[in-house]
Amino acid sequence: MREYLKKTWMLASLLWVLLPLGQTVSAQSNPKLDPLIQNVYGRQTISLNGNWSYLLDQLEVGYYNYRRTPDPNGFFKDPVVDNVTAYKEYDFDSAPVMAIPGDWNTWEDRFFFYEGTMWFKHKFLYKKTDHRVYLYLGAVNYDAKVYLNGTKVGEHIGGYTPFNMEVTNQIKDGENFVVVKVDNKRTTEGVPTLNCDWFNFGGITRDVMLVEVPQTYISSYYVQLKKGSKDTLTGYVKMDGAVASHKVQLEIPGLRIKKELTTDAKGYASFEIKAKPILWSTENPYLYQVSLSTDTDKVTDEIGFRTIETKGRQILLNGNPVFLKGISIHEEAPFRSGRICSEEEDLTLLNWAKELGCNYVRLAHYPHNEKMVRLAEKMGLMVWSEIPVYWTIQWENKDTYQNAHNQLMEMIERDQNRAAVIIWSIANETPHGEARDRFLSNLAKAAREKDNSRLLSMAMERSDKSATVLSIQDKMSEYVDIISCNQYLGWYDGLNEKIDRVRWEVDYEKPLIFSEMGGGAVAGYHGDKTQIWTEEYQEELYKKTLKMIDERMPPVAGISPWILMDFRSPRRLLPQIQDGFNRKGLISNRGQKKKAFYILQEWYRNK
Incomplete structure (x- = not known):
């Protein structure tokens, strides 16, 4: 493990030697940050959660001057002005406040669709000791620049993984202030990129804290059963x-x-x-x-x-075959539909999964908060954890790769001691091609170098042999332990009657799981089982799909249907049906269970 960083850097450098000339390169890799402190919740901390002042800055006037060059006296300096003649066009002290952690989109209606820059400031008192001090942020979506007492202490790209920086020399005895510039604009070179199917909640979305440690301290550790x-x-x-x-x-x-x-x-x-x-x-x-x-x-x-391994087409937990009775989950709050920011909201979703009969959850499409993973572990739920390499990103962009690699390493570093996490996932529904294969195979190698004790997978798409002979043919199958397939028979691919006519041919002698399946329904909307968007249509889709799995498929090692709860997505525009929500949930965003919930619950009960 101690040679990990050196080997990973050599691997990444070798990969990009092979890239074609003229590729687009942009600043997507994180600058040097201090190594992630593991298990911050088990250390001496001071919470900085609470009310933070905020300023919306659509034109980034707090960062750039009118020539669009960085301003050394930007908002992050926030000097105290006690002279009535001093010129200053912003004021954090008279600005409104927002509860942190949280997202700005659901804080005020006027921010709902806002993508851009917002500044946050928080004052706090601190008594200096002989300890070293780190500033830890559980997640900031997406591009964060962090300042303490007017001095830049770090920056981070990626909206779902934690980061920290040492501030021992910057923190003062007495009053201090931290400023965070947050920019959630989607970019073509980003991870995820411009186009994805979940809501781009902006803000400081997870805990912020000071972590106090001795001059020499335990920064990272790994304690697990030896593989095999x-x-x-x-x-x-x-x-x-x-x-x-x-x-x-x-x-x-x-x-x-x-x-x-x-x-x-x-x-x-x-x-x-x-x-x-x-x-x-x-x-x-x-x-x-x-x-x-x-x-x-x-x-x-x-x-x-615990041990986790595969044997032929089976997944073995502690040496025994286990069927993954799962469900996919987005980190979106039930009832209020913002980014989750409390343990109670985590518990609501996980308790619904347990009520459904699950022993496994797919936490999609990005690493969820650390408390969610720890709660799942205590509840006996196995976990699939994923980075947001989603759909079509810039496969030949060196910085895009480094961004994905950083998020993968941060995810593994945070959760490498969690027994519940059995699968690291490196991508979702990505198009075949040499550049993509090179990108993902290098991520797979990096994941195994960092942690070879877990299974590796990614959500693939079908490569059918004919209209009724369905298959999976993906070069990445040689790099993963589990063949995971997203399939939407009865929804994006024909109506429900097609499910009865297809057969599957899967050539790999590896476990096969359906990482996604399902269809949409509006809770409370009823009609004939052939009428789409009704609970009856979704119910029939589940009945037929589960029967297909039981009777007309090669052995399937598990499923994680899409999805536990309806969630916000700006792609979903159908008035009076979608209204900005993906309606494939078995439970509505208001907590109403749909008829398909009980179909899957019964199937799991008998599995």
Whole structure:
């Protein structure tokens, strides 16, 4: 693991040597950030959540001057003006406030469709100690520039993964202020790109906090079962600071493990320990208290141990075949339809999944918040976690690749100790082609280099052999462990009667899952089962699709139908039916269960 960064950089550099000349290159890769601090919720923190002042800045006058060059005295400086003759065309102190975390689109109606720049400012008091201090942001959508007391401390691209920067030298004893410039404009070179099927909620959408750590501290760790083993724990610990020859105590009281590790010159120590843990499973999601400590630092986590692998067309959890009884979920709040920003909203969605009979959730199409993953783990739900490499992005753009790579690494780094996460997904519904294959195969290799203990997949599209002989033919199949297919028989592909006429030929000796399937319905809209948009049509679609899986398909290892709950999408324009919502949910955005919910629930009950 300690050679990971060096190897990954060499891999990325080698990939882009092969790109054609004249490609478009734009600033999409993140500048240098401090390595992500793992498990911030298990550390000493000071929350900066709450009311933040905000200024909408459509023309970015707070960042550029009238010649469109960066202004060194932009809004981030926010000098105190106590002279009535001083000239200043903005004022955070008299500006309105917004609750953080949150999205601006649902904060005020006038911001609903706004895509662009908004500035946020928050004042706080701080008492300096001998600790180092990091500013941590759980997610900012999409392009964030961060300033503390008028000094730029970092920036980050990507709307769904956490980042942090050390601010020990910038933070003051007494009053401080942090300013964040947030820009959620979609771009052709972005990840995701201009065109996608979910709402582009802008803002500081997850927790903001100060993290206090000793001068030398435990920055990252990995503790899991060794791949293919049920009786050997393996992992590493990484220190930051004066790191050479540091003693680290690893303790797992529930397994009577107490082992001393010694770091090398780079602050890294690896280990293998014999143990026979109770295995985490969907029926018994057992978690152990794991602590790592030094003479100055201690981090405690709850970690489960399980094995996940494939054998032929089966997925094996702890060596036993498991059928993934799943559902796809967007990180959108029930009832109010904004970005989720509370644990209660996470729980509502996950409890609905459990009520449906799920043992598995596909968290689409981007990494969801850390609390969502941890809650799923405690509830016995396996997790598919995905980065937003979605539809058609710029496959030959070096910076687009680096952006996707960064988001992949940040996702894995945050959740690599979560037993619930069994699948890393690198893409959704991407078009075949050499540039795409090169892009995605390199992401796949990077994911395995970072963490080879989980399964790898991506949501593919069909490549049919004829109108009624359906198949999957994708070069990326050789790079993934699970063949995942999004299919919409009865919706985008014919009416429900077509489902009865097709047969499938899948040539790969790997597990096959339907990562998406389904159709739309308006809750409370009833009619004949042949009438689209009715609950009866959606119900019939599910009946026929599930019968097809049972009777006329090669073995299927799981499904995650699209989707648990209706969600906002600006692509969905049909008045009085869609009204800006994707209506494929089994539950409406107001919490009404549709008839298809009970069809799938019964099928899972008997599976």
